[in-house]
Amino acid sequence: xxxxxxxxxxxxxxxxxxxxxxxxxxxxxxxxxxxxxxxxxxxxxxxxxxxxxxxxxxxxxxxxxxxxxxxxxxxxxxxxxxxxxxxxxxxxxxxxxxxxxxxxxxxxxxxxxxxxxxxxxxxxxxxxxxxxxxxxxxxxxxxxxxxxxxxxxxxxxxxxxxxxxxxxxxxxxxxxxxxxxxxxxxxxxxxxxxxxxxxxxxxxxxxxxxxxxxxxxxxxxxxxxxxxxxxxxxxxxxxxxxxxxxxxxxxxxxxxxxxxxxxxxxxxxxxxxxxxxxxxxxxxxxxxxxxxxxxxxxxxxxxxxxxxxxxxxxxxxxxxxxxxxxxxxxxxxxxxxxxxxxxxxxxxxxxxxxxxxxxxxxxxxxxxxxxxxxxxxxxxxxxxxxxxxxxxxxxxxxxxxxxxxxxxxxxxxxxxxxxxxxxxxxxxxxxxxxxxxxxxxxxxxxxxxxxxxxxxxxxxxxxxxxxxx
RNA sequence: GGCCCGUUCGUCUAGUGGUUAGGACUCAUGGUUUUCAUCCAUGCAACAGGAGUUCGAUUCUCCUACGGGCUACCA
Numbered sequence: 001x002x003x004x005x006x007x008x009x010x011x012x013x014x015x016x017x018x019x020x021x022x023x024x025x026x027x028x029x030x031x032x033x034x035x036x037x038x039x040x041x042x043x044x045x046x047x048x049x050x051x052x053x054x055x056x057x058x059x060x061x062x063x064x065x066x067x068x069x070x071x072x073x074x075x076x077x078x079x080x081x082x083x084x085x086x087x088x089x090x091x092x093x094x095x096x097x098x099x100x101x102x103x104x105x106x107x108x109x110x111x112x113x114x115x116x117x118x119x120x121x122x123x124x125x126x127x128x129x130x131x132x133x134x135x136x137x138x139x140x141x142x143x144x145x146x147x148x149x150x151x152x153x154x155x156x157x158x159x160x161x162x163x164x165x166x167x168x169x170x171x172x173x174x175x176x177x178x179x180x181x182x183x184x185x186x187x188x189x190x191x192x193x194x195x196x197x198x199x200x201x202x203x204x205x206x207x208x209x210x211x212x213x214x215x216x217x218x219x220x221x222x223x224x225x226x227x228x229x230x231x232x233x234x235x236x237x238x239x240x241x242x243x244x245x246x247x248x249x250x251x252x253x254x255x256x257x258x259x260x261x262x263x264x265x266x267x268x269x270x271x272x273x274x275x276x277x278x279x280x281x282x283x284x285x286x287x288x289x290x291x292x293x294x295x296x297x298x299x300x301x302x303x304x305x306x307x308x309x310x311x312x313x314x315x316x317x318x319x320x321x322x323x324x325x326x327x328x329x330x331x332x333x334x335x336x337x338x339x340x341x342x343x344x345x346x347x348x349x350x351x352x353x354x355x356x357x358x359x360x361x362x363x364x365x366x367x368x369x370x371x372x373x374x375x376x377x378x379x380x381x382x383x384x385x386x387x388x389x390x391x392x393x394x395x396x397x398x399x400x401x402x403x404x405x406x407x408x409x410x411x412x413x414x415x416x417x418x419x420x421x422x423x424x425x426x427x428x429x430x431x432x433x434x435x436x437x438x439x440x441x442x443x444x445x446x447x448x449x450x451x452x453x454x455x456x457x458x459x460x461x462x463x464x465x466x467x468x469x
Numbered sequence: 470g471g472c473c474c475g476u477u478c479g480u481c482u483a484g485u486g487g488u489u490a491g492g493a494c495u496c497a498u499g500g501u502u503u504u505c506a507u508c509c510a511u512g513c514a515a516c517a518g519g520a521g522u523u524c525g526a527u528u529c530u531c532c533u534a535c536g537g538g539c540u541a542c543c544a
Binding site: 015045051101118142176177182187203204205207210228239276296299300301302304305306350352354381426438 | 472483
């Protein structure tokens with residue numbers, strides 16, 4: 001079981017975008033490969049021609065590269081390995097490990113409806129001539145595996161020892177009536193040809209594993225090591241899906257989360273480093289990640305924690321980097337502004353915005369005068385006309401200020417309140433409202449300094465005309 | 470129905486045959502801040518239930534309950 005080769009793969013089927021569960025499986029495979037100096041491959045399982053779409057392959061690849069989970073060439077498509085499948089079917093057939101099944105889909109599903117969950121073995125021991133006759137008549141058929149008596153045991157890197165009696169296993173289909181191979185067979189052949197040493201996948205595959213091991217052995221292949229990852233669940237404890245809202249990687253990208261944040265949280269769901277640390281860059285994860293610390297039970301996706309992690313990453317991320325990302329997410333962001341202006345804005349918002357979208361929303365008043373005033377804030381800060389009088393006076397003071405710097409601004413404000421016997425809030429709140437349209441944000445002096453004298457006075461004058469209402 | 474897997478605060482988790490069962494997120498309160506955020510402090514909050522083993526079980530065993538997965542000519 002000790003391997004010197006570490007080849008792993010992520011094998012999505014292109015029937016939808018990359019969802020969180022898939023992303024985590026990919027991440028864990030990637031981390032395992034990187035840590036062990038192994039190789040991380042990608043295989044597109046496109047044998048379900050009815051549901052597979054090329055567009056999804058592109059989307060999945062796109063999401064994966066956004067997450068930074070780079071894979072080895074070549075990219076494998078199952079549909080391109082049809083020849084190998086044929087060869088191995090032939091060999092299984094000739095050694096009697098496969099048999100023709102002529103049962104119709106309808107008959108079988110009727111049986112199931114009646115409570116017979118297992119294939120009854122109708123065609124398991126068909127007479128040779130019988131088969132020939134039916135074949136000559138052009139009857140449609142599938143190939144099933146003749147499961148031998150006994151049991152299959154394997155050592156899961158996460159779940160430990162798992163033992164299944166063959167009595168529990170169905171003679172499952174490997175070739176459909178249209179001649180196409182099924183998953184349990186293709187996965188085995190592919191993993192063999194790709195020289196996969198460790199199969200790391202979702203827990204939903206645990207019960208497939210004995211079937212696949214049987215196939216590995218029947219084909220004379222080496223059996224890889226298996227590791228099954230617990231599921232990611234929604235708040236209702238059910239497997240995470242579109243029903244739960246944001247379940248696709250693209251959504252998180254669009255909402256302005258950094259890939260490192262997603263990786264970080266994904267890793268923390270069902271794994272812990274054995275210390276109290278929770279914040280990791282992807283490179284940190286490579287060093288710290290270990291399959292043996294992976295949980296057995298499913299973990300519920302917690303939007304709030306994801307958001308917190310994202311905020312933490314934002315604070316640590318370099319300002320230049322954030323600016324690049326912001327411009328990438330919204331090409332119009334900061335258009336026409338100097339780079340130093342943008343740097344100052346991002347510096348101010350870094351501890352406040354927890355995602356790129358929040359940056360964009362919260363930075364709006366640095367580029368545009370407020371279109372409207374927050375109602376609640378208006379009540380609080382500019383309730384009556386006495387504020388107008390006050391602001392008018394203050395505006396005059398500001399007008400005379402020559403050096404528009406935050407320390408001078410602060411000076412003016414402080415003199416003003418002393419002179420009029422007011423609390424600071426009495427002038428700062430209305431200013432905020434006039435300039436930002438909201439009461440929340442960075443220090444008012446910082447905002448005013450950045451905005452500049454003209455813009456500040458302009459906005460105050462607009463507010464003086466429009467408020468209170 | 471059968472088989473497999475699981476069960477520590479609301480959530481993610483640490484942990485041990487004897488602990489005040491620890492941390493993080495959330496929430497609440499207080500401090501810092503002109504506001505918000507940050508930061509700091511404090512607080513609320515958990516070993517699913519029942520037997521057994523044991524001097525002693527959250528920890529080991531069994532049973533029950535609950536949850537999840539599989540039981541496809543999907544992957």
